[in-house]
């Protein structure tokens with residue numbers, strides 16, 4: 001039977017009058033790739049923010065390996081084994097690519113930070129994302145695709161067993177998307193548990209074992225990809241609009 005690594009019950013986060021997440025129950029199995037989709041503003045990033053401790057919950061509970069995460073600081077949650085990437089990538093401009101990744105490792109070292117060790121971990125992480133040859137570059141010299149890889153490497157350097165990926169493929173071309181999908185599959189094959197937010201259906205369908213759909217902060221579906229894409233509520237709330245748009249742009253290209 002699958003082991004639950006992360007689970008949330010009644011997860012709620014309000015910003016003033018806006019319920020960014022409303023009574024969401026979710027779980028992630030060890031070794032699973034869980035896709036999270038939903039329209040803009042549906043609460044996807046907020047979900048990652050409450051899991052990783054950036055925002056406290058307004059209600060509900062989240063557990064990782066049976067330990068309550070509520071109220072814990074991001075670095076403590078990081079040390080427990082959860083890393084995440086940010087939708088808007090903001091590397092430290094004054095540091096090299098390798099140093100930026102080392103920050104990820106330092107952030108999650110349980111004892112006194114050791115720079116040498118962190119730089120070594122950064123080297124391994126850069127190698128696994130195919131960015132080792134750019135280790136001495138400044139982040140500003142990287143392409144969008146490489147900057148996304150840097151973000152991924154920073155998460156990997158923490159040594160996490162679960163990574164939360166927030167639109168790591170946004171802004172990439174077809175070839176880069178395919179390369180990143182291969183990379184995610186490799187990381188998964190090495191035992192990483194992955195939660196991935198993406199708007200590209202091809203990516204989500206191709207990678208996910210299961211897909212959870214958010215709409216106005218509520219969970220409206222949670223099932224295997226084939227069931228989710230044929231779900232009436234999901235088509236109405238999200239996919240219908242996207243498919244119509246895709247069809248329209250194909251027609252106008254013809």
Ligand SMILES: Nc1ncnc2c1ncn2[C@@H]1O[C@H](COP(=O)(O)OP(=O)(O)OP(=O)(O)O)[C@@H](O)[C@H]1O
Nearest residue numbers: 015018019020038039040041042043044045046047
């Ligand atoms: N720090 C914040 N302060 C106030 N409101 C916020 C904050 N973060 C998110 N929200 C609101 O919460 C709702 C959910 O936002 P969230 O960023 O989680 O959506 P999302 O699904 O990630 O959208 P997108 O696909 O555009 O990235 C939105 O209404 C948003 O305006």
Ligand SMILES: [Mg+2]
Nearest residue numbers: 044045046087
């Ligand atoms: Mg978002």
